[in-house]
Amino acid sequence: MQPIFQNTGLVGTGAMGRGIAQMAAQAGSQVWLFDVQPGAALAARDALHATWQTLVTKNKMTAEQMQACVDRLQLASALSDLAPCDLVVEAIVERLDVKQRLFAELEDIVGPEAVLATNTSSLSITAIAAPLKRPAQLAGFHFFNPVPLMRVVEVIAGLKTSAKVCQQLTEFTRRFGHTPVTAQDTPGFIVNHAGRGYGTEALRVVGERVADFATIDRILKDQMGFRLGPFELMDLTALDVSHPVMESIYHQYFEEPRYRPSVITAQRLAGGVVGKKVGEGFYAYDKGVAQVPAEPAVPVVAEMPPVWVSPKAARRAELYQLLKDLGAQIETAAAPSSAALILVAPLGLDVTTLAAVERLDATRTVGIDMMLDDASVKRRVLATNPATRPDMAQAAHALFARDGKAVSVIRDSGGFITQRVVATIVNIAADMCQQGICSPADLDVAVTLGLGYPMGPLAMGDRIGPTNMLEILFNLQTVYGDPRYRPSPWLRRRGALGLSLTHEEA
Numbered sequence: 001m002q003p004i005f006q007n008t009g010l011v012g013t014g015a016m017g018r019g020i021a022q023m024a025a026q027a028g029s030q031v032w033l034f035d036v037q038p039g040a041a042l043a044a045r046d047a048l049h050a051t052w053q054t055l056v057t058k059n060k061m062t063a064e065q066m067q068a069c070v071d072r073l074q075l076a077s078a079l080s081d082l083a084p085c086d087l088v089v090e091a092i093v094e095r096l097d098v099k100q101r102l103f104a105e106l107e108d109i110v111g112p113e114a115v116l117a118t119n120t121s122s123l124s125i126t127a128i129a130a131p132l133k134r135p136a137q138l139a140g141f142h143f144f145n146p147v148p149l150m151r152v153v154e155v156i157a158g159l160k161t162s163a164k165v166c167q168q169l170t171e172f173t174r175r176f177g178h179t180p181v182t183a184q185d186t187p188g189f190i191v192n193h194a195g196r197g198y199g200t201e202a203l204r205v206v207g208e209r210v211a212d213f214a215t216i217d218r219i220l221k222d223q224m225g226f227r228l229g230p231f232e233l234m235d236l237t238a239l240d241v242s243h244p245v246m247e248s249i250y251h252q253y254f255e256e257p258r259y260r261p262s263v264i265t266a267q268r269l270a271g272g273v274v275g276k277k278v279g280e281g282f283y284a285y286d287k288g289v290a291q292v293p294a295e296p297a298v299p300v301v302a303e304m305p306p307v308w309v310s311p312k313a314a315r316r317a318e319l320y321q322l323l324k325d326l327g328a329q330i331e332t333a334a335a336p337s338s339a340a341l342i343l344v345a346p347l348g349l350d351v352t353t354l355a356a357v358e359r360l361d362a363t364r365t366v367g368i369d370m371m372l373d374d375a376s377v378k379r380r381v382l383a384t385n386p387a388t389r390p391d392m393a394q395a396a397h398a399l400f401a402r403d404g405k406a407v408s409v410i411r412d413s414g415g416f417i418t419q420r421v422v423a424t425i426v427n428i429a430a431d432m433c434q435q436g437i438c439s440p441a442d443l444d445v446a447v448t449l450g451l452g453y454p455m456g457p458l459a460m461g462d463r464i465g466p467t468n469m470l471e472i473l474f475n476l477q478t479v480y481g482d483p484r485y486r487p488s489p490w491l492r493r494r495g496a497l498g499l500s501l502t503h504e505e506a
Contacts, residue, residue, distance in 0.1 A: 003028035004172040009082035012091035013044035019147025025069045027175040034076035041075050083109050091119040099128050115165050117141035125158035125185040135160040151178045152449035154189045181442035187252035190438050191450035196259050197424035202230035203262035210413040213282045214292050222379035223418045225454035235281035239265050239274040257484035298401045299394035308336035313345035315370040326402045345370040348475025350414045351385040362387035366396040369416040379406040414479030423472045429457030430491035440502050458501040466495040
């Protein structure tokens with residue numbers, strides 16, 4: 001099969017450039033490596049030879065296939081050597097002026113039908129193409145690191161990008177065995193935009209002293225199935241990378257509240273406490289291993305109080321069954337006795353608000369997060385309010401840990417932790433669909449592959465239910481009075497009609 005592009009040029013031969021070159025060569029293209037740093041292109045070629053040799057050793061490539069790939073690699077000593085290329089991809093410094101100058105030079109070197117592609121993760125494709133004589137020939141071609149393993153590629157059209165160019169890049173991506181997703185030219189494209197909610201909302205939670213870093217990480221992993229908690233993830237990516245991205249997208253969206261960065265990461269960045277690579281971040285590291293504080297022990301309670309459940313509790317029937325399975329003494333009267341532990345299970349509201357609205361004794365009231373089916377989670381989360389008696393909090397903790405499932409007890413918060421973070425993720429994704437940045441299908445695929453989420457944001461919303469998502473967001477607005485929880489119109493329409501969030505419009 002003939003390659004989509006016969007000759008592919010790579011400008012910039014760092015980790016990203018090498019990875020793209022590897023994929024292009026394996027897809028059958030002649031690849032030209034160019035770098036302004038002396039010896040960098042040669043080092044990249046040697047590294048690619050070593051990579052292919054490793055693949056042969058692991059029986060993932062034959063010796064003949066390796067030799068064919070090696071024969072396709074060429075070194076370019078000057079930019080003008082890229083004249084034969086029908087595709088040139090840049091993977092250089094993230095500076096608009098530098099990229100503009102490079103493409104202006106390339107435009108005068110390559111043929112008029114040659115495609116120019118930028119691997120930028122944060123700059124506007126339209127702005128990069130603006131000075132060009134042929135802006136229709138330039139598109140975004142955003143890979144993720146490491147390129148061979150991160151199998152999603154964003155193809156981004158600027159305002160003047162030709163549809164044919166995007167189609168060619170999309171098909172070329174498929175030849176790699178990667179998954180192409182198409183996006184409009186907006187800040188963060190798909191993956192970096194959709195990923196805003198996870199870390200920023202977790203930072204707001206910790207900033208309100210609802211729980212510590214380790215507890216928040218445990219809850220989001222054990223309840224929703226994220227591979228890494230938000231603070232583990234920020235330690236891995238490092239704040240000198242992730243905090244500037246937070247600021248960039250926030251400012252590019254003209255201070256949209258949903259993307260507001262955190263003073264916590266700004267302060268830690270200023271202090272050099274940026275993450276695992278320096279041995280100190282949200283966690284301390286000993287020989288690269290995070291030093292995670294132990295979980296609080298389950299309290300020993302000599303005499304368990306009876307339990308009364310609010311009639312407005314989410315998943316009330318399921319909560320009753322859980323209490324029976326745990327051997328609780330359940331009260332079923334219209335009001336709790338004077339000795340009862342009072343349970344509420346809000347969606348979006350805080351325990352304090354429910355105790356006040358339902359005229360419950362706040363000293364005996366504890367909340368439980370029932371947004372998700374209890375059988376599907378590895379951890380239960382309880383929340384006290386400012387008036388909750390310690391003995392009632394301890395009784396609730398001991399009761400819900402009886403079957404061995406992990407339990408976290410947090411301070412009062414609208415929407416608990418998982419509700420807040422997931423609702424924020426889903427709402428941002430819905431707003432991206434409202435803006436037409438990408439299709440719902442591409443959004444979920446891009447986030448699942450690019451961020452490693454257990455499922456796409458829209459699939460998360462469907463799992464919980466669009467109506468429940470709206471209830472959580474409306475209630476969070478009530479608790480916090482903050483426009484960042486304003487539901488997207490796209491989400492509101494689907495919630496009103498009972499439509500799946502992954503449903504494609506006609």
